[in-house]
Amino acid sequence: MTTADNAIDVLLSDGRTVQLRPIRPSDAPAIVAMHSRFSERTRYLRYFSPYPRIPERDLQRFVNVDHVDREAFVVLAGERIVAVGRYERLGPAAPDAEVAFVVEDAYQGRGIGSVLLEHLADAARRAGIVNFVAEVLPANGAMLRVFADFGYQLQRQFADGVVHLTFPIAPTEATLEVQRGREQRTEARSIARLLAPRGVVVYGASATGQGVGAAVLGHLRDGGFTGSVVPVHPTAVRVAGLPAYPSAADAGLPVDLAVVAVPPESAPEVVADAAKAGVHGLVVISAGFAESGVEGAAAQRALVRAAHAAGMRVIGPNCLGVANTDPTVRLNATLAPRLPVPGRVGIFSQSGAFGVALLAEADRRGLGLSSFVSAGNRADVSGNDLLQYWQDDPATDVIMLYLETFGNPRKFARLARRIGRDKPVVALASPARPPGVGDSVGPDEAAVSALFAQSGVIRVDTVAELLDVGVLLANQPLPAGDRVGIVGNSSALTGLAATACAAAGLTVAAGYPRDVGPQAGAIEFAEALTAAAADENVDALVALFAPPLPGQIIGTEADFAATLPAAFTADKPAVATFLVGRAPAGVPSYPSVEEAVRALARVTAYADWLRRPPGALPELSDVDPIAAQAALRGDGVDSDALLAAYGIEVVQSVSVGSADEAVEAATRLGFPVALKVAASGLRHRLDLGAVRLDLADEAAVRRTYAELAAAFGADVLVQPMVPPGVACVVELVEDPAFGPVVGFGLGGVATELLGDRAWRAVPLTDRDAAELVDAPRAAPLLHGHRGAEPVDRAALADLLMRVGRLADEQPRVRSLTLNPVLARPDGLSVLHASVGVGSAAARPDTGPRRL
Numbered sequence: 001m002t003t004a005d006n007a008i009d010v011l012l013s014d015g016r017t018v019q020l021r022p023i024r025p026s027d028a029p030a031i032v033a034m035h036s037r038f039s040e041r042t043r044y045l046r047y048f049s050p051y052p053r054i055p056e057r058d059l060q061r062f063v064n065v066d067h068v069d070r071e072a073f074v075v076l077a078g079e080r081i082v083a084v085g086r087y088e089r090l091g092p093a094a095p096d097a098e099v100a101f102v103v104e105d106a107y108q109g110r111g112i113g114s115v116l117l118e119h120l121a122d123a124a125r126r127a128g129i130v131n132f133v134a135e136v137l138p139a140n141g142a143m144l145r146v147f148a149d150f151g152y153q154l155q156r157q158f159a160d161g162v163v164h165l166t167f168p169i170a171p172t173e174a175t176l177e178v179q180r181g182r183e184q185r186t187e188a189r190s191i192a193r194l195l196a197p198r199g200v201v202v203y204g205a206s207a208t209g210q211g212v213g214a215a216v217l218g219h220l221r222d223g224g225f226t227g228s229v230v231p232v233h234p235t236a237v238r239v240a241g242l243p244a245y246p247s248a249a250d251a252g253l254p255v256d257l258a259v260v261a262v263p264p265e266s267a268p269e270v271v272a273d274a275a276k277a278g279v280h281g282l283v284v285i286s287a288g289f290a291e292s293g294v295e296g297a298a299a300q301r302a303l304v305r306a307a308h309a310a311g312m313r314v315i316g317p318n319c320l321g322v323a324n325t326d327p328t329v330r331l332n333a334t335l336a337p338r339l340p341v342p343g344r345v346g347i348f349s350q351s352g353a354f355g356v357a358l359l360a361e362a363d364r365r366g367l368g369l370s371s372f373v374s375a376g377n378r379a380d381v382s383g384n385d386l387l388q389y390w391q392d393d394p395a396t397d398v399i400m401l402y403l404e405t406f407g408n409p410r411k412f413a414r415l416a417r418r419i420g421r422d423k424p425v426v427a428l429a430s431p432a433r434p435p436g437v438g439d440s441v442g443p444d445e446a447a448v449s450a451l452f453a454q455s456g457v458i459r460v461d462t463v464a465e466l467l468d469v470g471v472l473l474a475n476q477p478l479p480a481g482d483r484v485g486i487v488g489n490s491s492a493l494t495g496l497a498a499t500a501c502a503a504a505g506l507t508v509a510a511g512y513p514r515d516v517g518p519q520a521g522a523i524e525f526a527e528a529l530t531a532a533a534a535d536e537n538v539d540a541l542v543a544l545f546a547p548p549l550p551g552q553i554i555g556t557e558a559d560f561a562a563t564l565p566a567a568f569t570a571d572k573p574a575v576a577t578f579l580v581g582r583a584p585a586g587v588p589s590y591p592s593v594e595e596a597v598r599a600l601a602r603v604t605a606y607a608d609w610l611r612r613p614p615g616a617l618p619e620l621s622d623v624d625p626i627a628a629q630a631a632l633r634g635d636g637v638d639s640d641a642l643l644a645a646y647g648i649e650v651v652q653s654v655s656v657g658s659a660d661e662a663v664e665a666a667t668r669l670g671f672p673v674a675l676k677v678a679a680s681g682l683r684h685r686l687d688l689g690a691v692r693l694d695l696a697d698e699a700a701v702r703r704t705y706a707e708l709a710a711a712f713g714a715d716v717l718v719q720p721m722v723p724p725g726v727a728c729v730v731e732l733v734e735d736p737a738f739g740p741v742v743g744f745g746l747g748g749v750a751t752e753l754l755g756d757r758a759w760r761a762v763p764l765t766d767r768d769a770a771e772l773v774d775a776p777r778a779a780p781l782l783h784g785h786r787g788a789e790p791v792d793r794a795a796l797a798d799l800l801m802r803v804g805r806l807a808d809e810q811p812r813v814r815s816l817t818l819n820p821v822l823a824r825p826d827g828l829s830v831l832h833a834s835v836g837v838g839s840a841a842a843r844p845d846t847g848p849r850r851l
Contacts, residue, residue, distance in 0.1 A: 009308040009851040013111035013644040015190035023072040028063045030081040045140040046102040066129045081780035082107045084118030095130040113146040118848035121169040134165045138817035151175040191389035194281040195324045197226030197256035201248040203270045204261030207236040213261030223332035228253040248277035254729035256280045264288040264299045275310035290377045319376025320352035330842045343368010344397040346390045350404045370395040387415045398473045403429040409738045413455040420456030428466045447759040468599040471588045478607040483540035484533035487512035488544030496593045504601035509538045529567035540573045547580035591770045615767025622647035639835040650830045653719045660703045665718040672696045678715035722829040725822030732816035740807040747820045764804030769797040777789045791823035812841040
């Protein structure tokens with residue numbers, strides 16, 4: 001959100017960065033200077049007249065706004081204002097405002113108009129404005145396209161030689177789709193310019209060949225980079241056998257990428273020099289920034305700010321570097337002396353040291369690499385940027401990520417859901433919660449995996465498993481189901497595989513495992529595998545080969561390498577464990593049966609996610625966000641009104657402090673009633689005697705109140721009885737890694753003790769909600785158990801979607817518990833609700849585009 005006191009960085013359509021901020025009175029000279037750079041055509045199209053200069057009265061009105069009824073944003077490239085956009089409300093409290101913007105000629109056609117429109121519309125909505133109106137000359141086709149291409153429902157009128165446009169500015173699915181499409185293209189282009197540079201300039205490479213900078217320079221040179229390599233050195237004429245220059249611009253060569261290996265205090269000078277040479281991005285290998293403390297963090301912020309002001313993006317600091325194996329590029333701007341062979345896998349690593357090990361292991365396994373980025377401190381470029389790039393990268397089919405933390409988890413989930421439909425995303429990510437973030441109970445390790453799976457991400461636990469899954473995805477098709485055919489020459493191995501399949505949730509196909517025996521030769525083994533591959537009841541193969549006893553197999557019968565490849569021609573994935581020799585080329589081989597089956601299970605779960613419909617955000621009746629805002633008072637929250645605004649009705653309860661009050665409340669509510677201890681931790685504890693049901697008359701109420709007051713205290717709740725049902729619990733918490741998450745489980749001490757709660761991240765689709773209802777281990781109780789009638793699970797899913805919608809739209813709501821929720825065959829009843837509020841939680845993936 002832009003305000004009068006802050007500024008944000010945004011990306012243009014060509015991948016360059018600019019700054020956007022509200023206008024200030026001190027901007028008057030810069031506005032005049034920008035106006036002087038306009039062509040006559042630009043002035044005419046904006047002001048409908050030549051308008052050669054800005055009169056002082058107009059200038060003061062332009063730069064002095066109240067940021068409510070009148071707002072204006074400026075766009076800066078470096079220190080120069082290159083565009084301005086504004087809206088002005090058409091009368092006091094009017095729902096309409098006129099919008100207009102103008103862009104300096106040299107920056108037209110780069111998407112500045114659409115960025116300004118996004119931020120102006122967002123500011124206007126917060127000021128209560130509903131519609132924008134605009135007047136555009138018919139000759140101004142570019143401006144007309146800005147409005148038309150945004151997805152708004154435009155109303156056009158032509159009068160007096162001007163096109164009059166009116167459109168509502170509330171975000172819709174159409175406008176969000178347009179906005180996110182532009183976001184994807186701009187972020188992808190900003191990365192593409194770094195991974196396929198025309199030239200690379202290296203700062204900090206010593207003439208002696210020692211140090212980090214010299215190492216990267218040597219890898220660039222020896223890796224066969226197809227562009228120019230320019231070492232910058234204050235005195236040396238040659239560095240690493242290459243001509244060196246005092247500054248990048250002195251080389252007179254096109255350079256798009258700068259590798260920075262200088263101390264933090266020298267970084268500002270490097271940024272300025274790189275900007276003069278027209279560099280598009282920095283890869284900062286140097287350490288000593290945010291990871292080193294407060295001063296380093298300040299230096300890192302200054303580095304990014306200076307780079308963005310010059311239109312550049314930053315990878316790092318404290319990173320390993322970047323690589324691209326495309327034969328037309330051959331870029332190795334990393335600290336790794338050797339890259340894996342060219343291939344179809346893109347790898348992102350947050351850790352530099354981990355990235356070196358990851359590249360080495362990928363090389364050892366023969367996993368082909370398309371491109372690689374190590375983000376280090378992730379001051380600017382993150383894994384989300386690489387997801388945007390790899391989405392449309394024709395050289396990448398599989399995406400592998402190592403993530404220590406999430407910068408924008410909500411955006412990550414959104415991107416993964418979309419990209420995972422075309423390219424699998426495998427992530428090694430810690431389930432640990434960041435330290436010092438509250439005490440709220442949230443997702444455990446198993447639930448973290450489920451949150452990843454919700455977005456189609458294949459989450460793994462170790463480096464080895466990351467490579468295990470990557471090798472399988474890169475070399476084999478996806479399975480059509482979970483039925484596994486196991487073929488081996490050892491009963492011990494086939495038995496282990498069957499056990500591993502059952503533990504991993506895979507089904508051993510009927511008639512398997514097949515043990516061909518230790519005396520089987522290559523031909524017999526291949527025939528068994530070929531039959532399994534052709535079996536219609538098999539979706540994937542596990543091939544297991546133990547070394548035969550000496551002298552059992554001789555001659556051609558032992559030539560497995562020549563015979564087996566023909567057995568793996570079916571369009572079914574295969575994994576292998578060969579304890580002697582090597583598996584056929586293209587068949588992933590694993591040192592143990594368990595590792596082979598585990599990788600296959602991960603990929604099978606992903607294939608199952610792909611086969612299921614993606615889900616949608618349904619329209620919900622009885623939702624009133626304005627009423628919800630009114631319920632969120634400055635001094636607290638009206639919980640019942642807040643929930644009612646999202647169509648969630650809570651059974652009325654009356655708090656009493658005496659027997660007379662209890663009788664009066666019961667009479668008003670109507671008998672029979674229930675009495676419950678008011679304390680939140682006891683009001684559902686039937687097992688402790690804190691809940692008493694079916695009190696049919698005044699005498700029963702008086703007697704029961706006396707018992708409860710004596711045991712638990714005077715504060716008691718009175719509620720009308722509702723039909724019985726299966727007790728459930730719905731929760732909302734603000735998770736430090738995933739943002740708002742909705743939890744669901746069945747009530748009761750046993751399920752609470754076992755932590756039987758499933759979680760999904762907001763926003764919830766209809767599919768997410770349906771899966772969440774069935775996710776707890778105790779969920780079979782909802783389907784009918786021991787003759788019980790199944791409950792209305794659709795009503796539970798609807799309740800979960802409403803809670804998710806509330807969490808999505810009301811960032812001040814930090815926690816919510818509905819406990820118990822009684823689910824019945826004919827619906828449900830919410831008996832109690834508690835809501836926790838605070839300052840609005842950050843929602844970094846909402847609103848207009850920004851870095």
